[in-house]
Every structure is written in structure tokens, then in C-alpha cells.
Amino acid sequence: MLVCIQFISALNLPNIICNYALHDRQSANCKQDVIINKVAYAVLRKSIKKIIDELEEKSRKERTKRYDVKPEDRMLAITYETGQFIHSLIVGIRAKSALELGTSTGYSTLWITDAILTHYKTPRITTIERNPKKIERAIRNFKRAGVSRFIRIRRNEIGNVLKGLPRNAKFDFVLIDADKENVIEYARLIIPHLKDGGVMVTDNMLYPKKYRKMMHQYSTYLASRQNLQTCTLAIGNGQEITVKKG
């Protein structure tokens, strides 16, 4: 099995293999297909990890400020440990669907996708971004990771997308990582779409410091809602973890 995975990885053909394994339902009970399916997903997850590592390296360089990246080109990605944290949460709640505010180049989206793939073969992820250049970079990264079919990018202002969500749109997991000024309004609009037992994570609760007062107000707002349980954790730039009670 391991030799087989290594061989297919070397061919670098995750999309082709996955499409075959996913769509050939006629012979789904065939043992050979089951093996191909397992191999295909192992290859897919390996290719996601490769892009995560590549983007992490870029993000790390960006953070050192020794490299001259134009403000509009900055990834402003979650930290690696934040990625690990949301990954564990998503696996723990066995999330199938996710909503993300602030795609940037797709780094956090890839963490979310990989985590959902732990239990489910067809993640459903909606991610919102308004910057066309970043959207192009995210599309490229999703293609290279072989996960484009799981991710819907909404190219719009977050407020517009949230206000237009159908009443029955429900998510197991939400990541908020966009403009801070509107964060309370975003949460207000999202909560009806968070499933009971669903988890919402908000980045930048503690850093940069300039947002701290605003994010404290946000945390206080969440704590005042009867149907939520919330706390702030010092992971990465500070994470608010909010659970919707049933």
C-alpha cells in the first residue's frame, strides 16, 4: 500500500485519480475500487499538505518583514499553530461543511478542507473574498492541491454574501478572519446559520494590538448571547472559540 501511494504521489496526478475514484460509482463495491479510493485520498491529502507547507513558508517570510511584499499582496494568513488548532476542532466535531470569511490565498481554507477530509469524502466549503488578485492566487492553490471541487469562492463583500444566504444554509464550522470593524455584525448574521453544536472560530482576538479593544467588545457580545458558549484562547494571534448550544 505504502509503495503504491508513493508511486502515485510521484506521478503527481491526484486530480485524475480522485475523479476516477469518486465518480466510478458503478463498481463501488469492488474491492479494487476501495483500495484505489483509499490511495486516492491519501494522495490528495499529501498534495494538500504540500501546498500548506509551501504557503506556510511564504507566510513565515512575510511575517519576518525582511521581504518587501506590497500591502495588497500580503497573505495575512493564520499562523501554523492556528491551522493545527482549527484542524483538531474540525476533526473533533466531525464537520462536513464550513464557511470562511477572508480567503486570501487559501491557506486557512486548505487546513479546513484537509480536516473535513479526515471523516468525509466530499467537504462543502464556502469562502468569501473581495480582492481579485488574492482570489486568483487561491484558485491556483486549490487547483494545485486538487481540492477545487470542494470549495465555492464567493467573490463579493462579506456583508452582501451573508445577507443573501438562504435561510436553510447551515454550517458545522465557521472561520472569521476578515475586516475587524464589522465582526459583530458578521457574527449576528452567521449565528442563525451555525448548526447546533457547531463551532465558530475568530482570529486576531489578541494581536495586532490595535484591534484588541474592538475584539474584546466582540467577545463580550458573544458572551451575552444565550445560545452561545465562548472563550478566548492565546493561540496564534488569539482565537475566540464559540460553540452554539443546542
Ligand SMILES: C[S@@+](CC[C@H](N)C(=O)[O-])C[C@H]1O[C@@H](n2cnc3c(N)ncnc32)[C@H](O)[C@@H]1O
Ligand atoms: C487576514 S486575511 C485572510 C487570511 C486567510 N484566512 C488565511 O489564513 O489564509 C483577510 C482577507 O479578508 C479579505 N476581506 C477583508 N474584508 C473583506 C470584506 N468586507 N469582504 C470580502 N473580503 C474581505 C481581505 O481581502 C483579505 O484577503
